[in-house]
Amino acid sequence: MLNILKIVMTIFAVLVLTMLAVLIYCALMPRAINSQKMSSGVSLEFVKAYPQASDVKHGNFYQGKLYKAGKINVVVLEGTYEEMGRQYGALLKDELNANYNGIMEGLKKMTGVTSKNFYEEVKEIQDEGSQYYNTYPEKYKKIVEGLAETSGLGIEKAKFLTSQETYVFAALIAMSKGINISGAANCSGIAAWKDYTADGRMIFGRNYDLGPVNHEYATLVVYNPVDGSIPVARRIPH
Numbered sequence: 027m028l029n030i031l032k033i034v035m036t037i038f039a040v041l042v043l044t045m046l047a048v049l050i051y052c053a054l055m056p057r058a059i060n061s062q063k064m065s066s067g068v069s070l071e072f073v074k075a076y077p078q079a080s081d082v083k084h085g086n087f088y089q090g091k092l093y094k095a096g097k098i099n100v101v102v103l104e105g106t107y108e109e110m111g112r113q114y115g116a117l118l119k120d121e122l123n124a125n126y127n128g129i130m131e132g133l134k135k136m137t138g139v140t141s142k143n144f145y146e147e148v149k150e151i152q153d154e155g156s157q158y159y160n161t162y163p164e165k166y167k168k169i170v171e172g173l174a175e176t177s178g179l180g181i182e183k184a185k186f187l188t189s190q191e192t193y194v195f196a197a198l199i200a201m202s203k204g205i206n207i208s209g210a211a212n213c214s215g216i217a218a219w220k221d222y223t224a225d226g227r228m229i230f231g232r233n234y235d236l237g238p239v240n241h242e243y244a245t246l247v248v249y250n251p252v253d254g255s256i257p258v259a260r261r262i263p264h
Contacts, residue, residue: 069095070093070094070095070100071093071094071095072091072092072093073092073093073094073117074091074092074117075089075090075091075092075117076089076090076092076112076113076116076117076176077089077113077116087105087109088104088105088106088109088110088113088252089104089113090102090103090104090105090110090113090114090116090117091117092117092118095246097242097244098244098245098246099118099121099243099244099245099246100245100246100248101113101114101117101118101245101246101247101248102248102250103247103248103249103250104250104251104252105250105251105252106168106251106252106253107165107166107168107169107172107251107253108168108169108171108172109172110169110172110249110250110251111168111169111170111171111172111173111174111175111176112172112173112175112176113172113176114169114172114173114176114247115172115173115174115175115176115177115178115179116176116177118177118243118245119176119177119178121243121245122173122177122179122187122243123177123178123179124243125187125243126179126183126186126187129151129186129190129193130148132193133147133148133193147193151186151189151190151193152182152185152186152189154189155182155185155186155187155188155189156182156185157189158185158188158189159185159188165251165253170184170185170188171184214232215230215231215232216230216231216232217229217230217231
């Protein structure tokens with residue numbers, strides 16, 4: 027069963043990474059994804075924006091937008107790092123909360139399976155999330171803080187979501203013992219260059235795979251900071 031699951035996840039990862047490579051190339055251009063169709067032919071379906079246009083006009087705010095590329099969320103953010111965090115949290119509020127609640131349900135199923143009980147698992151992930159957060163540059167902290175505010179998660183739950191690897195490791199132990207837990211990891215990478223890219227330069231993508239349920243929240247985030255930083259795109263499962 028585990029072998030079949032790994033094969034399915036690998037196929038899914040390759041498909042995701044192929045799309046990721048195309049989107050990253052577009053993200054390297056200024057204000058990468060501002061239209062609903064890219065030159066590659068990948069269609070983007072506009073979903074919603076935050077804040078609303080009227081708020082942007084009267085409050086001098088920047089606006090983030092959520093698109094769909096098939097099943098994958100594509101979030102295009104612009105502004106200060108805190109503003110981009112607020113945009114992210116508002117646009118994907120439902121997904122962020124569902125991801126957190128899904129992890130909680132998974133941890134409950136693990137009670138008695140791993141060497142730790144539910145509360146010990148939660149505390150370990152929470153502690154690691156806080157440790158990760160403390161090492162972040164200030165501008166990355168601003169993203170997490172903004173996200174925590176508009177998603178309704180609060181800062182502690184937002185930190186928790188930055189340390190999902192701990193949940194994955196525990197889930198793998200549970201799955202090896204026959205418990206149906208969402209969390210098997212199967213990271214992979216892909217690269218294209220020369221005749222396979224528009225200008226011959228190499229494009230590299232890495233799939234940060236956090237499990238068969240977490241991939242439901244696969245998101246490509248395009249950051250357009252207004253402080254002069256280079257725009258960047260990254261794929262995360264929250």
